[in-house]
Amino acid sequence: MPPPADIVKVAIEWPGAFPKLMEIDQKKPLSAIIKEVCEGWSLGNHENFALQIADATNFYITEKNRNDIKNGSILRLTTSPYQTAVQLHERIQSSSMDAKLEALKDLANASRDITFAQEFINLDGISLLTQMVESGTDFGDLLSFTLTAFVELMDHGIVSWDTFSVAFIKKIASYVNKSAMDTAVLQRSLAILESMVLNSQDLYHKVAQEITIGQLIPHLQGTDQDIQTYTIAVINALFLKAPEEKRQVSLQRAHTEMAHILAQKQLRSIILSNVIRSPTAINDEMAHQLYVLQVLTFNLLEDRMMTKMDPQDQAQRDIIFELRRIAFDVECEPNSSGSIEKRKSMYTRDYKKLGFINHVNPAVDFTQIPPGMLALDNMLYFARHHQDAYIRIVLENSSREDKHECPFGRSSIELTKMLCEILKVGELPSENCHDFHPMFFTHDRSFEEFFCICIQLLNKTWKEMRATSEDFNKVMQVVREQIMRALTLKPNSLDQFKSRLQNLSYTEILKIRQSERMNQEDFQSRPILELREKIQPEIMELIKQQRLNRLCEGTCFRKISSRRRQDKFWYCRLSPNHKVLHYGDLEESPQGEVPHDSLQDKLPVADIKAVITGKDCPHMKEKGALKQNKEVLELAFSVLYESDEYLNFIAPDKHEYCVWTDGLNALLGKEMTSDYTKSDMDTLLSMEMKLRLLDLENIQIPEAPPPIPKEPSNYDFVYDCN
Numbered sequence: 001m002p003p004p005a006d007i008v009k010v011a012i013e014w015p016g017a018f019p020k021l022m023e024i025d026q027k028k029p030l031s032a033i034i035k036e037v038c039e040g041w042s043l044g045n046h047e048n049f050a051l052q053i054a055d056a057t058n059f060y061i062t063e064k065n066r067n068d069i070k071n072g073s074i075l076r077l078t079t080s081p082y083q084t085a086v087q088l089h090e091r092i093q094s095s096s097m098d099a100k101l102e103a104l105k106d107l108a109n110a111s112r113d114i115t116f117a118q119e120f121i122n123l124d125g126i127s128l129l130t131q132m133v134e135s136g137t138d139f140g141d142l143l144s145f146t147l148t149a150f151v152e153l154m155d156h157g158i159v160s161w162d163t164f165s166v167a168f169i170k171k172i173a174s175y176v177n178k179s180a181m182d183t184a185v186l187q188r189s190l191a192i193l194e195s196m197v198l199n200s201q202d203l204y205h206k207v208a209q210e211i212t213i214g215q216l217i218p219h220l221q222g223t224d225q226d227i228q229t230y231t232i233a234v235i236n237a238l239f240l241k242a243p244e245e246k247r248q249v250s251l252q253r254a255h256t257e258m259a260h261i262l263a264q265k266q267l268r269s270i271i272l273s274n275v276i277r278s279p280t281a282i283n284d285e286m287a288h289q290l291y292v293l294q295v296l297t298f299n300l301l302e303d304r305m306m307t308k309m310d311p312q313d314q315a316q317r318d319i320i321f322e323l324r325r326i327a328f329d330v331e332c333e334p335n336s337s338g339s340i341e342k343r344k345s346m347y348t349r350d351y352k353k354l355g356f357i358n359h360v361n362p363a364v365d366f367t368q369i370p371p372g373m374l375a376l377d378n379m380l381y382f383a384r385h386h387q388d389a390y391i392r393i394v395l396e397n398s399s400r401e402d403k404h405e406c407p408f409g410r411s412s413i414e415l416t417k418m419l420c421e422i423l424k425v426g427e428l429p430s431e432n433c434h435d436f437h438p439m440f441f442t443h444d445r446s447f448e449e450f451f452c453i454c455i456q457l458l459n460k461t462w463k464e465m466r467a468t469s470e471d472f473n474k475v476m477q478v479v480r481e482q483i484m485r486a487l488t489l490k491p492n493s494l495d496q497f498k499s500r501l502q503n504l505s506y507t508e509i510l511k512i513r514q515s516e517r518m519n520q521e522d523f524q525s526r527p528i529l530e531l532r533e534k535i536q537p538e539i540m541e542l543i544k545q546q547r548l549n550r551l552c553e554g555t556c557f558r559k560i561s562s563r564r565r566q567d568k569f570w571y572c573r574l575s576p577n578h579k580v581l582h583y584g585d586l587e588e589s590p591q592g593e594v595p596h597d598s599l600q601d602k603l604p605v606a607d608i609k610a611v612i613t614g615k616d617c618p619h620m621k622e623k624g625a626l627k628q629n630k631e632v633l634e635l636a637f638s639v640l641y642e643s644d645e646y647l648n649f650i651a652p653d654k655h656e657y658c659v660w661t662d663g664l665n666a667l668l669g670k671e672m673t674s675d676y677t678k679s680d681m682d683t684l685l686s687m688e689m690k691l692r693l694l695d696l697e698n699i700q701i702p703e704a705p706p707p708i709p710k711e712p713s714n715y716d717f718v719y720d721c722n
Contacts (some may be wrong), residue, residue, distance in 0.1 A: 006025060006026045006027050007023050007024070007025055007026070008023070008025055008026060008069050008070065008071055008073070008077050009022075009023050009024075009071050009072065010023075010059065010069060010071075010073045011020065011073075011074045011075070012037055012051070012074075012075045012076070012077055013054055013074065013075070013076045013077065014041055014076075014077045017041055017168065018136065019074075020037070020040060022037070024041075024069065026066065026067065026069075029063075030051075030061065030062070030063055030066055031046070031047070032601045033051075034046050034049055034050065034051060034077075037049075037051070038077070039076055041077075043077075046055075046082050048079060048080050048081070048226075049077055049078065049079060049080055050077075050078060050079065050080040050081060051075045051076070051077060051078070052075065052076045053068075053073070053074075053075065053076075053600075054075055054076040055111070056072075056587060057112070057585065057587075058076075058109070058113065059109070059112075059113050059224055060081050060113055060115040061075065061114065062115055068600055068601055070600050070601070070602065073600065081113075081115045081118075081119045082119045083115045084110060084116060084119075085116060085120040085122075085123055085125070086123065087109065087118035088106060088120065089120065089123050089125055089128065090105045091103030091106075091127070092104055092107060092132070093128075096422070097142070099259060100142065101141055101142055101145070103376060104142060104146055104149060104202060105145050106147035107120075107145070107366070108145045108148040108149040108152060111149045111152035111153045112152050114156050114158075117152070117153050117158065118156075118158060119154045120709055121153060121158050122149055122155065122160060125153070126150070126153060126154075126159055126163075129146055129149060129150045130150070130164065130165070130168045132146055132168050133146060133147070133150070133168060133171050133172070134165075134168055134171050135660050136171065139182075140185075141184075143175075143182070143185050144182060144184040144185050145257045147184075147185060147188035147189065147192065148184075150188075150192070151191055151195075153194060154195065154202075155190075161195065161196055161199040161200045161203055162200050162202055162203065163555075164196070164203070166206060169196070169203070169206050169207060169210060170210055172189050172192050172193060173189075173193065173207065173210035173211050175189040176189050176190060176193065176215065176216070176219075176234075177210075177215045179218065181226060183227065185395055186219070186227060187226060187227060187230055189368075190219075190227070190230035190231060190233070190234055191230055193207055193211065193234050193237075194233050194237045197234070197237040197238055197469070198237050198240075198241065199243050201241065203621060204238070204241045207238070208238060211234070211238070211716040213267060214237060215234060216231050216234060217267060217270055217291075218273055219231040220232070220267075220271060220275065221270060221274050222274075223278070223280070225278075225280055225282075225283065225286055228274070228275055228286065229283075229285050229286045229289055229567040232271070232289040232290065232293060232357075233289050234287070235267075235288060235293065236292045236293055236296060239290075239293075239296045240296060240429075246678075249535075265482060265572045268441055268444060271290070271293075271441055272438075272441045272442060275290070276290070276438050276441055277662060284434055287434035288432075288433065288434050290398065290430040290436040290441075291429065291430075291433050291435055291436040292436055293436075294436045294437065294440055294441075295424070295427070295428075295429040296429065297440075298423050298424075298425050298440075299425060299427075299449060300428060301374055301425050301447060302425055302426040303418070304372060304373045304374040304377055305367070305369065305371050305372050305374040305425055305426065306369050306370060306372055306419055306426075306503050307372045307373045307374075308366070308367045308368075308369055308372055308373070309363050309366035309367055309372070309373055309376065310363075311363035311364060311367070316363065316373070316376070317363055317485075319376055319380050319499070320351075320362050320363065320376070321352060322380060322383070323379060323380065323383055324347070324350050324354065324382070326383045326387060326390065326391070327350075327354060327383070327390065327391055327394040327395070328350055337372065344360075346485045347389050348360055351396035351409075352636070353394060353397075353404070353409065353410035354394060354408055354409050355394075355397065355406070355407030355409035355410050355412075356407070356410070357409070357410055358456075362409065365409060366413070367411070368413070370416075370420055370425075371413060371416040371420055372492065372493070372629070374416055374420070375412055375413040375416040375417070377448075378412060378416050378447075378448055378451040378452075378455075379408075379409070380413045380450040381445065381452070382448075382451065382452045382455060384414075385448075385452070386452050389452070389456055391410055393406075393455070393456070393459050394408055396459075397459075403468045403469055403483050404430055404466070404467070404468055404471075405469075406458070406459050406462040406463075406467070406475075407472075408455075408459075410472070411455065411458050411459075411462075412451075412455060414472075415451065415454055415455055415458055415479070416451060417477075418476065418483075419447070419450060419451060419454065419482055419483075422480070422483065422484065422487070423447075430631035431631050432631055432632070432652070432653065433631065437487065437490060437491075438490070438491075438492045438493075439491050439492060439493050439494050439496065439497050442492075442493050442494060443494060446494070448546070449494050450494070450497075453494065453497065453498050453501065454479070454483060456477075457479060457482060457483070457501050458475065458479050460480055460505075461475055461478055461482065461505075461506050462475050464505060464506035464507070465478065465506050471546075478506060478509055481509060481659060482501055482502075482504045482509060485504055485512075486500040486501050486504060493598055510663070527601035528689070531593075531689065531692065532685060532689065535685060535688055535689070535692075536681070536685065539684045539685050539688065540672075540682055542684065543662075543672065543677055543680050543681065543684070544662075544666045544672065546680075547659055547662045547663040547666055547672065548574065548578060548666060548667070550576070550659045550663065550665055551573065551574035551659070551660065551663040551664075551667075552573060552574045552576055552578075553573065554571055554572060554573025554574075554593055554594060555571070555572060555573070555651075555656050555659075555660065556569050556581075556586065556589055556590055556594075556652070557569070557570055557571070557572060557649055557650060557651070557652065558650060558652065559650075568585060568586075569585070569586040569587075569588060569589050569590075570584060570585045570586060571583060571584060571586055571590065571594045571599060572599075572647075572649070573593070573594070573596065573599070574594065574663070574667075576606075578605065578667065579605050579606070580602050580603065580604055580605065581600075581603040581604075581605065581608075581639075581647075582596045582599040582601070582602055583599055583601045583603070583647070584598065584599035584600045584601050587644040603639070603641060603647060605667050606639050607641040607642060608639055608640070608664070608667070608668060609640045609642075610639075610640040610668075611637060611638070611639060611640075611661060611664045611665055611668065611670075612637065612638045612639075612640060613636065613637045613638075613661060614633050614634070614637075615633055617636045617637060617638040617646075617648060618638060618646050618648065619636065619638065619646075619648040619650075620632075620633060620636050632650060634654070634657070635650050635651040635652075635653070635654065635657050636648075636649065636650050636651075637649050637651070637657065637660065637661055639664065645722075654675075654676075655676065657674075658674035658675060658676030658677065658716050659676065661674055662676065662677055
């Protein structure tokens with residue numbers, strides 16, 4: 001007869017004593033269980049004791065998490081969180097340096113547990129740590145473990161970041177500003193500054209006064225990728241949290257200052273040479289920070305992108321005159337030469353050759369936002385820095401028939417708008433993206449150079465397509481496809497990007513499209529449609545089995561915290577009999593599968609009531625910052641079980657999100673509706689249809705693959721073509 005569900009068999013350790021095997025009744029109060037354990041070892045004052053999980057985490061057992069105890073768990077009897085907090089509070093103030101160091105090590109380790117952290121914080125432990133830092137008497141390992149404990153305690157979100165003094169901020173900043181500083185201290189200090197900036201608008205101003213980009217740059221010139229990652233994270237945080245009051249004015253000022261800093265301090269070239277082109281492979285976190293920096297740098301363009309041209313502004317009109325002057329090598333005629341009508345006629349003719357929609361007043365073309373004045377900026381940059389190519393394009397098109405000319409002005413405006421869409425100018429960086437492009441770090445004016453390459457591509461594609469003015473949108477679609485395909489290959493430089501585009505001519509795009517069309521061929525005759533309907537349930541069952549097999553393999557999920565790099569991991573997998581979900585916390589991201597027996601928690605599939613996705617998930621409602629992040633919302637899902645309990649997930653990517661939501665819905669007997677299922681259905685159905693329609697009469701398909709033939713007795717038939 002199986003034991004009652006509320007009885008758990010465990011082993012309990014106590015230093016210096018033989019471990020005890022006992023049964024714990026989960027219905028009894030935890031204090032009563034601890035009292036019973038203490039009495040077994042003749043220990044008094046049971047209220048001064050607690051139970052811990054006897055593993056690397058050493059987490060305390062509380063009424064909230066006691067259901068995590070499973071059969072076969074090993075527990076440890078230890079001092080209560082309050083008693084431990086009191087002892088450590090005293091020990092870290094010891095006059096003995098060795099005793100103090102050991103105490104700080106223990107504190108840094110214990111602070112990962114939220115139960116202990118709450119007790120230590122209640123003793124005003126955070127203030128004690130900040131006073132120790134502000135005193136400036138500790139160095140090396142003492143300071144390192146002090147800062148580590150501080151970071152772990154703050155990571156629980158119990159104490160507001162707004163409570164810290166300017167003296168503390170100055171001290172942390174001083175560790176970053178020193179040229180020679182212990183690596184562990186520097187790493188913790190950078191993490192603290194990043195958290196301060198991201199979690200408090202008031203602290204942003206204080207940190208910005210203490211830290212400059214110039215002081216951070218030396219840390220990028222080292223070889224420690226973790227330090228480089230934290231440094232770029234601080235730069236991103238300072239940039240991301242620029243003041244939001246008087247949005248337009250402050251953004252313009254902040255962005256102007258940032259653009260100046262990026263150029264003046266040569267941040268880009270230092271990142272390129274010391275990080276991107278470093279012999280050390282770029283890890284995921286560094287890739288994410290580089291992506292964030294790339295996004296924030298391109299967002300500097302948002303102000304110009306959303307600024308309409310003022311047709312009455314003479315300075316802006318002068319830019320258009322400059323485009324005309326460079327193209328046709330003419331100087332502005334003095335007012336005395338010729339009649340006003342003659343000059344207007346000449347201007348209109350030239351503006352038509354330049355490809356503007358409004359020939360009389362081309363300033364009107366730049367009133368559309370986006371791309372606003374950004375398009376005019378790009379055109380002027382192209383005309384000045386690639387003058388020969390600019391003149392060739394303008395004169396080449398002005399010599400064609402009207403219907404065959406590629407209008408430079410209109411093309412530049414639409415191309416700028418397209419590039420802003422491709423690079424998502426103006427959007428906040430995604431939480432989980434690592435998609436940075438090395439080529440954008442190879443030039444100080446990378447967006448403008450990107451435009452210059454693409455406008456020449458557009459003109460080339462226009463000629464290859466023999467397009468007319470009616471084909472303008474078709475040409476833009478082809479150019480977009482060429483650019484997207486070239487970017488997918490992640491070129492390391494702008495020259496490499498240009499070379500990739502050369503290989504993606506219009507003819508090549510047609511071949512690729514034709515190949516893809518053949519692969520996605522869909523027959524519409526009635527017998528074929530009937531065959532599709534007959535095959536579809538078999539394919540859906542195959543997809544269902546694949547999803548369930550993937551759930552059995554399991555996935556590592558991330559627990560989002562305020563400091564991204566300090567995130568905790570947890571693993572979840574389905575039992576082979578598809579009846580139980582096993583899950584548990586991990587110290588780090590695993591390599592390969594995590595065995596079932598190392599995952600302490602279980603959730604019977606029979607107890608699952610529903611699968612909730614997106615903004616309806618409880619963990620999306622709790623975290624205000626995440627609520628605004630569209631990317632995270634699209635990866636969030638929760639499992640509802642019992643009365644009102646949830647198991648919350650944030651998938652590592654869209655693929656895993658689809659796999660898990662499909663698999664969970666399949667377990668509940670519901671339809672699998674993800675985009676991934678639709679894609680798999682189309683692919684597998686197409687393959688199965690083509691196999692069944694092959695002319696295989698009198699051809700026997702073997703059940704097993706044919707054997708590999710023996711090696712030949714000699715290789716005389718092999719010869720060198722050279």
